Amino acid sequence: MRSHLARIAAATLAAIAMTLSSLLVGSAATAAPAPAAVRVLYYDASQAAEFVNVVHQGAANWNARVTNVRLERWTSGRPLNIRVYADNGWPRAYVNSLGNGTVYMGRQATAEGHNPTRIAAHELGHILGLPDRRTGICSELMSGSSAGTSCTSAFPNSQEITKVNNLFASGALVTAGWRQEVA
Numbered sequence: 001m002r003s004h005l006a007r008i009a010a011a012t013l014a015a016i017a018m019t020l021s022s023l024l025v026g027s028a029a030t031a032a033p034a035p036a037a038v039r040v041l042y043y044d045a046s047q048a049a050e051f052v053n054v055v056h057q058g059a060a061n062w063n064a065r066v067t068n069v070r071l072e073r074w075t076s077g078r079p080l081n082i083r084v085y086a087d088n089g090w091p092r093a094y095v096n097s098l099g100n101g102t103v104y105m106g107r108q109a110t111a112e113g114h115n116p117t118r119i120a121a122h123e124l125g126h127i128l129g130l131p132d133r134r135t136g137i138c139s140e141l142m143s144g145s146s147a148g149t150s151c152t153s154a155f156p157n158s159q160e161i162t163k164v165n166n167l168f169a170s171g172a173l174v175t176a177g178w179r180q181e182v183a
Contacts, residue, residue, distance in 0.1 A: 038070050039069045039099065039168050040070050040072055041069060041071050041072070041081040041082060041099045041100075041127075042072055042073070042074040042078045042079060042081050042082070043055070043071055043072070043073065043074055043081065043084060043124075044074040044080055044082070044083050045073070045084040047083070047085045047086065048085060048086050048105055051084070051105040051120065054105075054116040054117045054120045055084050055103075055105065056073070057120065057121075058117055058121035058122075058123075059072075059073075059120075059124060061117070061154050061155045062121065062124055062128065062164075064155070065155060065156055065161045066128075066156070066161055066164050066168075067165055068164070068165045068168035069128065069165075071124065081099055081100045081101075081127075082100065082101060082103060082124070082127050083102045083103070084102075084103045084104075084105060084120075085102065085103070085104050085105065086104070086105045086106075086107065087104050087106055087107070088106065088107050088108065089104065089107075089108055090108045090109060091103075091104060091108075091109050091122070091180075091181075092104050092106065092123070092179060092181075093123045093124075093126035093178070093179045093180075094176075094177070094178050094179070095126055095127060095129075095174060095175075095177060095179060096176050097173070097174065097176060098128075098167060098168070098171075098172060098174045099127060099129075099168070101126070101127045103120075103123040103124065103126075103127065104123075105119065105120065105123070109145060113149035114145055114149055115149075115151065115152040115154065117152075117154040118151065118152060118153060118154040120154075121141055121154045121155065122141055122142060122144050123179075125141055125156065125160065128164045128167070128168075129163070129164060129167040129168075129172065129174045130142050130160060130164065131179065132144055132179060132181055133146075134146040134181070135147075136148070138153050139153055139157050140157055140160070141153065141154070141155065141156045141157065142156075145181055
């Protein structure tokens, strides 16, 4: 009788172990997907003249807030995603694809009193997939010059952060072309 009870107990324990094992394997298969790998974009600000440091600060502002993309200074041997130049026009960006393009740090906006770090972060925002919003709200980085010369906010807000994280998580396509405010 004892041996019969021992066999029943062993069989019951084996059945429980198999059930738990299949539940664990099944839940692993339906677990949330692993977070997307951080995409590193390399930018070259060597042609940004007097704007080099504000471009670095604008990139640092994005890096402090987003999680799916990181902007790093370009060095030889790395792919070059973003070129930054200085000129005498209005600031603008040409987007080739998500995370790739050219930024022009136009002196006209700084001559009119706009904050150069905000400009750099705003133009990098275009390369990261964001459009101009022109709402006049200072806390919206992509409101650009419409927020006025007194606005110095150079960080993306929560909606802008979410949008960039989602774009890079999904590998979204963005339309190539100029992103330029009308002065």
